[in-house]
Amino acid sequence: MGRLIKNNYTNIALLKDLMTTPPMTAQQHAEIMRKRIAHRRMVEEAKELKIASEDVFEGH
Numbered sequence: 001m002g003r004l005i006k007n008n009y010t011n012i013a014l015l016k017d018l019m020t021t022p023p024m025t026a027q028q029h030a031e032i033m034r035k036r037i038a039h040r041r042m043v044e045e046a047k048e049l050k051i052a053s054e055d056v057f058e059g060h
Contacts, residue, residue: 024032
């Protein structure tokens with residue numbers, strides 16, 4: 001039960017931070033989205049390269 005109480009206090013603290021933090025600017029949001037898209041592309045390319053290399057090795 002002590003854990004439940006701690007989590008409630010933690011959640012309240014996080015909510016307070018969210019409610020008192022000023023919203024991000026459009027520039028900040030755009031930068032975060034650019035980083036997310038770049039990361040997603042990198043992961044997709046790595047998956048494609050892995051699949052392509054597996055295809056090469058299966059042929060031998």
